[in-house]
Amino acid sequence: MRKNIDAIIDNLIVQDYILFASVFILFIVLMILGVILRAKKNVSRLIVSIAFLILLLGPTLGYIEMHKFLFKNHVELLREQKLEFTKAIVVEGKITNGSEVDFYACKIIATAYRKTPNEYKNYILRLKPIQISSIVIQDIQKNQTKEFKMFIEPFSYSNEYEVGLEASCK
Incomplete structure (x- = not known):
């Protein structure tokens, strides 16, 4: 504590x-x-x-x-792909520093959610993700964009899913 x-x-x-x-x-x-x-x-x-x-x-x-x-930032999901021979998802994205200060560290969190045809149920399912993974990217200058690649693992869910990204920077 x-x-x-x-x-x-x-x-x-x-x-x-x-x-x-x-x-x-x-x-x-x-x-x-x-x-x-x-x-x-x-x-x-x-x-x-x-x-x-x-x-x-x-x-x-x-x-x-x-x-x-x-600490305004914008995280964009470029591509996500479920690997066939490993229990993992590859997530590629980019983060943009939209603030007036340089970031010395940004923690990017990727979250995998179950997906259904029901819009309201999807909102509720976002509260309990299947898997969460995070990485830290160092030194992002003002108005700079950096690309990143990360893995969500272990990921053994076989039905439809959705990946969400968010970042907190300092």
Whole structure:
């Protein structure tokens, strides 16, 4: 548990600390405002409730949205092929750095899902993938595109499937 927390803290950037401090300061300001307006009970309760909501949701949602904005990338699946003599799928794709900063590492995750003719069932099946595989690509400059090849293995599913790609970059 301690190693996980240390790893999370080591991966934080300056903007993350600014976000967390801003959320905490906003929480304190709203709590003080709630105490000042304690004569108006309903308004005070609303402000205190909003303060706690901001304290609980602000860091998480802010972190997710800020990293989507700061580390924009686009992953495209070029080709996927199931190998006949090995239990594996070869996935070829490309990743493009769409942000204003250089990436020093991108973790690309390929996920294989079952596929059915039913659109709604496909959405539910995406929640429980057949197999997941990942690779890390180093040093992607601004507006640069890099191609990659990876394997999803072991893969023994014999029916129709679909492969999805996503990436998280730093």
